[in-house]
Amino acid sequence: MKQTAIVVTLVMITMVGASAQQPAPAAPAPAAAGQANAAPPATPPQGKRPPQAKTQPEFDAYKAAMANSNDGAAMEKSADEFAAKYPDSEVRILLYEAAMRAYQSANNADKMMDMGRKVLKLDADNPEALVGVAQVLAERTRDTDLDKDQRYDESIKLARHALETIDTDLAIPAGTPQDKIDSYKNFMRSNANYVIGTVLYNQDKFADAEAAFHKAIDIYPSQADPLVVLRLALALDKQEKYPDALKYADQAVTMTQDSSQLGQMARKERERLAALTRSSAPPPASNTSPQKN
Incomplete structure (x- = not known):
């Protein structure tokens, strides 16, 4: 999986990822007739309302489960146990999202996809899970897979649906700075387009x-x-x-270490393109005047 995606996902989720809300307090009494409210209503948050626990015990159980968020297997177990105890809880999805991220951080693609599918069962429009499952399908499908075409079709479908839901279905806590929201949305859009490009490349649609x-x-x-x-x-x-390809191969080289697998691939591609570019270049024009007979 994309290593930058793993790191950036975790960083961005820390900044704008949805967190469970405590049970809502009792609504304030309405203003008396003829009296204006003390303040105008707050601007509604973007996207979906963050999931909210219905009771304090439910919220406490959620917090206890989230204590395992750095361990994929433990987080998955906690999420399953919480879901069994609170089968109608809105915050179940946050626990499975946490398990998905933990498995992604551990580079466990199969389990990441499993958790992503659990998230999508609870919310079929969840952009993060849509992109996550689509990415695994795009990167882990092989030409020898009997269901290769179906996997690629699903990957494209999920990635395109994510692009449709990023603006409407991210649950963003109130008070999140707008620049953080915009940055995270652009990150998600970038990942979705990367997935689409990967599938199209693998289908020889260059x-x-x-x-x-x-x-x-x-x-x-x-x-x-x-x-x-x-x-x-x-x-x-x-x-x-070849000239355009060489420009981006050069850029990939500058962004990677020569000891890394990706860095070695980038350097090999640059060498290949440099040789092709040299061989395809026209010979330099001669400055010698034609000889007179």
Whole structure:
């Protein structure tokens, strides 16, 4: 899985990820007839209302379960136990989201996808789970898989649906700074386009993949992922656009360590493209005047 995606997801979730709300307090008494309210109503939050516990014991049980959020297996177990005890709780989804992130951080793609599917059973429009499941399908499907086409179709469908729901279905706590919200939404859009590009590349639709990878980079340029940059270079290479491909291969090299697997792939691609670019360059024009007979 994308390593930058793992790190950035965890950082961004810390800033804007939904957290369970305590049981709502009793509503204040309405103003007497003819009296104005003390303050105008607050601006409604963007997206969905964050999940809310109905009772204090439910909220306390949620907090206890979240204590395992750094351990995927323990978090999954806590989420299942909580869901069994509170089968109608709104905050079940937050526990499965936490398990999904923990497995992602541990690079356990299969379990991450399992938790993502549990989230989608509770909320089929959840952008984070849509992108997470789509990413695993895109990256872990092989040409030898009998259900390859179905997996790729599902990946594209989920990623495109995420792009439709990012603005409407993120549960963002009130008071989250707008710049953090915008940054996280752009990160999610970038990841969704990366997934689409990966599937299209694997289907040999290189021009369409190129467009998707460009979108992934352009939407979130401050956190461009070297894997996306390298795959853009490869998509251009497949179309014999060698000078453009070399530009992005160079960029991928500067973004990676030569000792890393991704760094070695980027350097190998750069060497290949440099050789192709040299061999395809026209010979320099001669400055020698033609000889007179």
